[in-house]
Amino acid sequence: MIFGNLLALQQQNIKRLLAYSSIAHFGYLIVAFLPGNAAGVEASVFYLLAYSVTLLAAFGVVTVLSTRQRDADDLNIYQGLFWRDPIAALVLTVALLSLAGIPITAGFIGKFYVFYALVEAGGPWMIGLLVIAGINTAVSLVYYLRVAKTVCIDAEPAGRRPVSIGLLPAVYVLLVTLPVLVYGIFPAPVLDVVRQATKQLLS
Numbered sequence: 001m002i003f004g005n006l007l008a009l010q011q012q013n014i015k016r017l018l019a020y021s022s023i024a025h026f027g028y029l030i031v032a033f034l035p036g037n038a039a040g041v042e043a044s045v046f047y048l049l050a051y052s053v054t055l056l057a058a059f060g061v062v063t064v065l066s067t068r069q070r071d072a073d074d075l076n077i078y079q080g081l082f083w084r085d086p087i088a089a090l091v092l093t094v095a096l097l098s099l100a101g102i103p104i105t106a107g108f109i110g111k112f113y114v115f116y117a118l119v120e121a122g123g124p125w126m127i128g129l130l131v132i133a134g135i136n137t138a139v140s141l142v143y144y145l146r147v148a149k150t151v152c153i154d155a156e157p158a159g160r161r162p163v164s165i166g167l168l169p170a171v172y173v174l175l176v177t178l179p180v181l182v183y184g185i186f187p188a189p190v191l192d193v194v195r196q197a198t199k200q201l202l203s
Contacts, residue, residue: 001024001027001028001031001132001133001136002024002027002132002136003023003024003027004020004021004022004023004024004025004026004027005020005021005024005136005139005140005143006139007020007023008020008021008024008140008143009139009142009143011075011143012074012075012076013073013074013075014062014073014074014075014078014147015062015066015073016073017075017143017147018055018058018059018062021099021140021143021144022055024136024140025047025051025099027136028047028110028111028114028133029044029047029048031114031118031129031133032044032047032113032114032117034118034121034126034129035117035118035120035121035126036121037117037120037121038198038202039113039116039117039120039121040114040117040118040121041198041201041202042113042117042191042194042195042198043110043113043114043116043117044114045194045197045198046109046110046113046187046190046191046194047110047111047113047114049106049110049183049190049194050098050106050107050109050110050180050183051099051107051110053106053176053179053180053183054095054098054099054105054106054107054180055095055099056176057091057092057094057095057098057173057176057177057180058092058095058096058099060091060169060172060173060176061088061091061092061095061173062092064088064166064169064173065077065078065088068166075147075150076150078092078147078150078151079150079151079154079155079156079157080151080154080155080156080157081150081151081152081156082151082152082153083155083156084156087170087173087174088170088173089151089152090152091173091174091177092147092148092151093148093151093152094177094180094181095177095180096144096145096147096148097144097148098180098184099140099144100137100140100141100144100145101137101140103184104181104184104185105180105181105184106179106180106181106182106183106184106187107180107184108184109183109184109187109191111133111137114133115130115133115134118130118133
């Protein structure tokens, strides 16, 4: 978690930022397994699902824009994206908020259950890991919200040509974004499936 977040903090290349943040998220998965209890396994399974759908949305936008515009990996290219392509900007922002663990997203539910597994396990080591995970979550907010601000709040630079991801890619990214919100707002059905899967794994 620490390694991935520290590297992501320094990035101006959005693909590298997402890649380094993936290292941090892998750290959360490891932390979820460490308590060795059912809650930890459930948390890791849900976290992996939430992270997967979120990453599909984020990389969906970045990949399509990379084919539409040169140097699209540079974060500066995303400045004022909302004013050029609101759908792409909103999808990317929802994905970033989910990766950061903001409420009403799948990422928030995933991190909540990782933290809950640590609390349930108890003991100084697990509480220490909880503190480290909490600090890392706060650190990740810095770069995720920085990108969200660049995309949705910053003004579009003068003279930049319009860019759009197109109709079919827009439909795709919207479809893969739906689970990010649905799993965050109505997690119970998915959690039931996760619990059943966990029982099978542990039986």
